[in-house]
Amino acid sequence: MKQSSISRSFARSRDKKDPLRKYRRRFYRPGRAIYMDGNSLGLCSRDAKKTLMKHWTAWKRQGIGGWLNADPPWFTLGENLGRLAAPLVGACPDELVAAGSTTVNIHALLSGFYRPEGNRRKLLVDALNFPTDLYAAAGQIRLHGSDPETDLIRVQPADGVLLAEEEIIRNMNEEVAVALLPSVLYRSGQLLDMKRLAKAAHDRKILIGFDCSHSAGIVDHRLHDWGVDFAMWCSYKYMNGGPGSIAFLFVHRKNFERVPLMTGWWGYVKNRQFDMLPRFEPQRGAAGWQISTPGVFSASPLEGSLQILAEAGIRNIRHKSLALTGYLMELFDAWIGTSHDMRIVTPREPLKRGGHVALEHKQAWKICQALKSRGVIPDFRPPSIIRLAPSALYISFDDVRTVMHRLRRIMDTRAYRAFSGRRDAVS
Numbered sequence: 001m002k003q004s005s006i007s008r009s010f011a012r013s014r015d016k017k018d019p020l021r022k023y024r025r026r027f028y029r030p031g032r033a034i035y036m037d038g039n040s041l042g043l044c045s046r047d048a049k050k051t052l053m054k055h056w057t058a059w060k061r062q063g064i065g066g067w068l069n070a071d072p073p074w075f076t077l078g079e080n081l082g083r084l085a086a087p088l089v090g091a092c093p094d095e096l097v098a099a100g101s102t103t104v105n106i107h108a109l110l111s112g113f114y115r116p117e118g119n120r121r122k123l124l125v126d127a128l129n130f131p132t133d134l135y136a137a138a139g140q141i142r143l144h145g146s147d148p149e150t151d152l153i154r155v156q157p158a159d160g161v162l163l164a165e166e167e168i169i170r171n172m173n174e175e176v177a178v179a180l181l182p183s184v185l186y187r188s189g190q191l192l193d194m195k196r197l198a199k200a201a202h203d204r205k206i207l208i209g210f211d212c213s214h215s216a217g218i219v220d221h222r223l224h225d226w227g228v229d230f231a232m233w234c235s236y237k238y239m240n241g242g243p244g245s246i247a248f249l250f251v252h253r254k255n256f257e258r259v260p261l262m263t264g265w266w267g268y269v270k271n272r273q274f275d276m277l278p279r280f281e282p283q284r285g286a287a288g289w290q291i292s293t294p295g296v297f298s299a300s301p302l303e304g305s306l307q308i309l310a311e312a313g314i315r316n317i318r319h320k321s322l323a324l325t326g327y328l329m330e331l332f333d334a335w336i337g338t339s340h341d342m343r344i345v346t347p348r349e350p351l352k353r354g355g356h357v358a359l360e361h362k363q364a365w366k367i368c369q370a371l372k373s374r375g376v377i378p379d380f381r382p383p384s385i386i387r388l389a390p391s392a393l394y395i396s397f398d399d400v401r402t403v404m405h406r407l408r409r410i411m412d413t414r415a416y417r418a419f420s421g422r423r424d425a426v427s
């Protein structure tokens with residue numbers, strides 16, 4: 001790294017040239033901290049507050065009338081948000097709907113897509129996925145009266161941290177019915193080659209679904225073009241929808257004949273839903289997989305936050321995100337390098353990383369506390385991972401430089417030693 005690129009003026013000159021810098025002003029910043037935790041809970045924007053208050057006012061003024069007369073009507077809020085988010089992930093508008101929550105959507109989708117038959121009884125996952133995905137997959141196997149010990153294949157990472165696509169593909173045998181994988185791994189930040197995995201699965205007559213919780217809103221996808229069968233993700237990370245905001249559910253058009261089995265009235269043919277007929281008839285498209293009335297206040301902030309994402313453009317967001325994480329890693333090499341038993345776990349290749357950088361150190365928890373006490377919000381994943389997520393919409397190059405400068409200080413002085421080893425319930 002050139003000496004000049006370590007300088008503050010270099011960081012500031014990159015910020016001056018950044019076409020996305022104007023979006024920073026649209027977000028509220030908690031305290032004066034540098035918020036590097038957008039991969040866990042994205043920040044509140046003025047736009048999200050505005051659309052939330054808009055629907056609150058509709059409730060106040062219109063009562064039940066809001067279902068049809070709010071702007072947009074609550075009755076089709078899920079479909080509307082699906083249309084807004086579709087360009088961010090390369091989905092057709094009818095392939096995407098905002099509904100329920102991530103884990104419930106995993107269950108809803110697997111109940112329709114995972115139909116063990118004959119010798120094809122297995123569900124393929126990776127051992128590193130977010131635990132809830134593994135719990136849901138195991139639960140679905142039990143629902144079919146089978147044992148996850150035999151029917152859940154967990155692909156292991158060779159080095160304990162990163163997955164090899166070849167290894168996943170090697171496990172795609174004729175006994176596998178469905179593969180459920182993450183787009184970006186929540187700890188390491190590794191981005192899997194979804195296009196390649198989808199093709200490999202289909203060549204072997206396996207259906208494939210992705211949990212895009214750690215990529216939606218920060219990495220551009222082409223879910224339709226890649227032929228991904230189904231997908232789901234939460235909207236409170238890089239989509240900035242707010243704590244517990246409504247999730248997304250994607251079903252590829254080629255699967256529109258497949259019937260949902262965790263059925264509920266919100267998935268009924270929309271214009272006849274209120275006929276209240278006893279026999280379920282699904283709406284065609286992703287909308288048919290909805291189960292129940294959406295939480296309007298957990299959905300309405302998204303309307304505003306998705307507008308920001310649409311304006312900024314997902315390609316620009318990805319471009320800046322890679323520049324920020326690249327810069328962070330350069331500074332790591334220059335300032336910390338090999339001198340503190342700390343290492344970067346995230347792959348260096350741009351095509352193999354998502355929106356955050358994971359650092360590994362035995363005292364990760366204490367280092368996180370030291371960062372917090374110095375005005376940086378990181379997050380921690382046990383036992384030894386520090387995640388730093390520079391959101392492209394509200395983090396600058398100068399912020400990244402400041403964060404790494406503070407981290408360097410903490411490591412050089414071993415200031416982290418002063419902190420307790422006891423962890424909070426949410427980290």
Ligand SMILES: *Cc1c(COP(=O)(O)O)cnc(C)c1O
Binds near residue numbers: 102129182
């Ligand atoms: C954040 C995240 C979830 C969250 O699940 P909820 O049902 O929203 O609590 C699930 N899976 C992955 C991969 C995640 O990153």
